[in-house]
Structure formats: C-alpha cells, structure tokens
Amino acid sequence: MRGFAPAEFKARLAAAQAGMAEAGLGAILLTTEPEFRYFSGFLTRFWESPSRPWFLILPSQGDPVAVIPSIGAALMQSTWVRDIRTWAAPDPRDEGVSLLVAALREIGGPVGLPSGPESSLRMSLADFERVKRGSGLGFRDDAGLTARLRAIKSEAEIDKIRNSCAVAGRSFARVPEIAREGVPLAQVFRDFQRLLLEEGADFVSYLAGGAGPEGYGDVISPATERPLAKGDVLMLDTGAVCDGYFCDFDRNFAVGPPSAVTAEAHARLIEATAAGLGAARPGARACDVFAAMAAITGGGEEAGRLGHGLGLQLTEGLSLSPRDETVLAEGMVITLEPGIETGPGRIMVHEENIVIRAGEAERLSPFAGPEIVVL
C-alpha cells in the first residue's frame, strides 16, 4: 500500500496536539519537507525546486491547514488534508505571506517552530519577519515536539523502511555484476543506482562510497573516474527511497583477494555491528550503543558518530556518539555504522539498519557476514 490510512495521520496529529497542550502552544508551523509530509502525507519530489515555500499549520485543536502554492492543490486534495489555501506562486510581491498571516491569526498562537538540532526554516528570512510582524503572534521553538514524535515509528512506517532495505539488499547482492577491476568508480556509481531502480526503488536520493587500497579517504566524496584496482576496497552506501522512506546502509567489497588488513578490518566492523545490535535495547542511551561499538573498533568516530536515526530522511534524530544521551525506545529506527582506520588517511565503514524492539532489536537490512565479498 502506498501512503498511510487517514487513521495514521489522525494519530500523529493527536499526539502533536497532546504535546502542544503541554507546551502551551496554540499552533505549530511547519515549512520543511519531512515535517510537512509526516503530518499531511504530501509526497512529491517537487521540493527540489526552492522557488516556492509551503506551509502546514497544526492548530492546537481541529485539523491541519495547508497554505500552499496553487501548483500543489491537485496533489494536496489527494491527501487527508481538507483545509487547503493556495496562492499563485512564485509571487515576489507576496509569497504566501498574507495568506499565512490570515490563517495564523485565525488559529492563534503562540506559534511553535521546529528550532532545535537538524531543523531549519524553509522560507526567506525577510518573509519570516513579515509573518511575525503581520500576525502579531508570539513565535518560539516547538519544544522538540515534532522531532520526538517522528523518532518513534509506527509499524506502517517500519514496513516501508524494511521494504527500502530489501530493495537495497537485493541490489548489493548484484554488485558483482557491475564492479570489477578496471571499471571506473563513477561507472559503478551510475550502475548501482540503476540496480536500485531495477530492484524497485522509487528514486535514489543518496549514493556515496569510495574505493582505494585497503580503504578509502572519506565517505562523502563524489565518484572519480579512477578504475577499480586489485587490492582496492570498494564501499557503496545508499539511501534508496520507497514511498518516501529511506534505507541507509552500505557494503564493502574486495577487488581481488583481500589483504590481511582488509579482511581483519571487515571482520572487526561486523563484530562491532553485532555489539551495537546487542546494546541497542529500550532504556539504553545512544552513547551506550556508541561505546559498545567503539570498544571493538577503538574509536573510529571520523564521521562524528557511529550511527543515527533514519526514516523520512537519510539521517534524522539521534546520533550514536559520546555526546548524545537520548534514551532508546521501541519503534526507533536507527543505523549502526562503525568505522575503523586501516591506514594513514584510510578508513573502512560498515552500516546496517535496525528497529528497537522490546528484547533484541530487529534487523531491517540483511546483515552482512564477517567475510568481505570478493569481486
């Protein structure tokens, strides 16, 4: 099934409204894609265009109000949102400001805005000032409410992430079809995205990776035209999307027989992942799961963390780092992403996806074994 039943959105709204009552908010104003989609079901790639702002207001009582460009009206009518107000955007003279101001005045404040870690406001600062002035309402942070709600996934959401993981799992199994000595990394990147689409991804929002002797320099660089060489470790890390939900995991491959360093590093990463899996239980803190993995890899926090939340975005919510004391709870979907240094400026990183359950966490990605796959 695509999307969610209206009951799911009603439950999300009810939870938000309970939190709003506690936080003393009259409304929450959402401007960014994941929050907007979480409460409305509005799914489109059109957010790629920065030209138009989109606004969703959650009132403290009653149903959401969408204040959106007219180009989105037809799609919005297919969601559960009924109160849809549109303007002919882009309009540099009034980019939805007066319509938004009127809706906010009708609903009343104070208005909560996601303002904490990872948040941003997807509208121009100039228009934000106009909205604050025009509405005469108080604006403040949403007390972390939307982030906390999104962190606990429903079973319907978990099903979608599990599906994205399965798509990527089948694609990783086919990497030997496309990658071997002599193939340029950029070609591998293009072909791997093709495999993800063939296996059922709606789109491939993220692909990163690297290749080099016994490891790679980083995990965010675009691919170069350098051909794979014997002794390389190839890593592919993907955020494929099905029905709006991401997976985010990777696989390492040895180009030709792996060196002892490579084989040992890979086995160590798998061991660290298993330790993370064991530690990732309700009541444990994010930093505890970090510690369980770091004890085996000896640090490896080059990326700033050894895992993170996952769902409507490639990364969202908590970080498995010494600095994050978020307490894990059932329904949280996270990645386990240990890294290890294999030489000067060389690393290997492994990543899997899990959901926190009452006992041991459930594996969402098909966990890799300790032996690195040889191409």
Added chain:
Amino acid sequence: MRGFAPAEFKARLAAAQAGMAEAGLGAILLTTEPEFRYFSGFLTRFWESPSRPWFLILPSQGDPVAVIPSIGAALMQSTWVRDIRTWAAPDPRDEGVSLLVAALREIGGPVGLPSGPESSLRMSLADFERVKRGSGLGFRDDAGLTARLRAIKSEAEIDKIRNSCAVAGRSFARVPEIAREGVPLAQVFRDFQRLLLEEGADFVSYLAGGAGPEGYGDVISPATERPLAKGDVLMLDTGAVCDGYFCDFDRNFAVGPPSAVTAEAHARLIEATAAGLGAARPGARACDVFAAMAAITGGGEEAGRLGHGLGLQLTEGLSLSPRDETVLAEGMVITLEPGIETGPGRIMVHEENIVIRAGEAERLSPFAGPEIVVL
C-alpha cells in the same frame, strides 16, 4: 573536466567582493548547498543529511573561510578553499556555533545573508540567535548579491548544463524502449531514471510527469501504478545532474495515435516555445517572454509561471510570469515552459532549456518538433 579551474572561483569571489563593497558588507555568510558550492566547489550528495550545518564565509577582502563538520575536511581540501576550520559534528552542545562566531568576529561585519526570494537559512533558528548574539555583529540581507551573481552563467557552467541536457535528450529518445500501452507509470518512472544513468547522468535529482487521456492533472505528483492506456498523453520531466549542474526539460508522448485535441495542443506548445525563444533576448523582461508564450497558449499559467532560471538548482532565479520584471542578460540560462489546458482538470506542459545570447538565444536542449512522438 570535472569542477572548475581556480580562476573561475576567484572571479566569482571578486565579483561578490565588488558587490559587498557597494552594499557595505563586511562578510557574506552562506549556509545552503548551491551558494556554498558556487563559491567553494564543494560537491557532495551529503547535504541529503540534515544533521550537520555547513558554513562558508566570504570576507570583504581575502579568501573564503569554511567552517564545516570534520567529516567534510578531506573533500574540502580538494577544493580551492584553504582556510578550513572543522568541528566534530553532530555536537548538540555546540554545533559549530563557537567556531563560526570566532571566525565572524575575526572577519567583521556587517554580515550579509541571502534573505530574498528562494533563500533560506540552513541552520537551526536557536543556533542562528546564538551566532547573532555571540558575534555582536550586525546581520542583514545580502542585497540579492549572491542570487544576481549566480544568475549569469560562465561558459564553463553553460557547458555543464549543455551536457546535462544532452544526457536527457538521449534518454528521451529512448523512451519508446520503456513506455507503451499496459506499462504502469511507476515502472516508466523507474526505467526512465535508469536510462538517464545509462546515458551519463551522475544522479537523477528530479523526475516528475503524468499520464492521462489527452493530458494530465498536474506535473508534480508521484507516479501511480496505473498502466498506460491508449489515448493517454505521457509526460516525463527531468532534472538530471552532471557534475552538479541540472537540466530541466520534458517531453510528451502519445500512447497510440493522438487525438486531434492532443496533436493540436502539442503543436501549440511548440509554437509557444518558439515564440518564447524569439522573445528571450538581452534587454527583454521575464514578463515579456511570458507574454509572448501566453499569447499563443491563452494563459496556461497553472504552474504559476511559464519558465524559470536553471543551473546549480532545478529552478533558480527569475520566473517567466506577469509578476517578474527581471531584465534578461547574456549568460542567463532559463527554461521555456508553456502549458495549455486540454480539458477540465487536464493540462499539457512542454519545456526546453536555453541560454540568453547577444542575438537569438542558444538552444541547450534538443528542441522537440511540433508532432508529438507516438509510442
């Protein structure tokens, strides 16, 4: 060639600094992907993760300063930027704020921020307040400076957009391989993205479209599983990316012989595009190009505009709408995107990409002919 020569970045910076002197700015602070990339050359898909903010400061004199998460250090060192300051992000206790404050105090204000149409600030509102307070500097808008600079493309930029257009053009020519009566639209979407990758796209950041009898309901909805049927018009609209630069154009196809309404609407769209091409000359205003096309389609401004700027983003800068009086200048890359109503709630949209030249504009996409391609 991937990326740009350092001279290109130096020229961009010099132009920005000339504008800053005029606007009385001590620095410009950039937080969003396209602006960050425009001045630094830092290209990664990692922006898909919202967890870490990235900051680039353009001082009124001297070279840019990058204040970035340590995960980006290796990639940033491969750019022309030399002053790179990193922190171990994510760090909820201090997400780069103190590092950014120190750099801004060193450089001095007032600090200009892109604040006009299409802009947003990619950092949390809470941290933005901390930076303003901590630096003690004045913050104001950048007087539209970064948007104006980006609007005029260099020949090296135009080459990259031309390449993306060629990739999409070859892919559109292969649509008959993947689309015919009975194939679900969602499958066509997946397969078309595959074709784009096969033809050389680095990634497919945008694909939209629609299918229906004599037209489609909108141009931003995700694909459904509905199979293509005889009499349908299929439209695919793509923003494929090569080396960080987008194309953005579409093609319509008739599933089986087109009706008179379909054939006539398509011919009219091509005629409107030609009129837009004729009108798109230096000195003409965006609204003039709109008027030239609207005179032929009889309005068709359902999408709010009949074209827009293009380059580092799928859409950027001016809008071909009655409300935009931006004066066209050589080097601006824009889309011509007329639309036409073919029935109640049914539209057809056509789109091509051009660059404004001294005489007639140069076609970047391989312009379609008046006869709709039959599948």
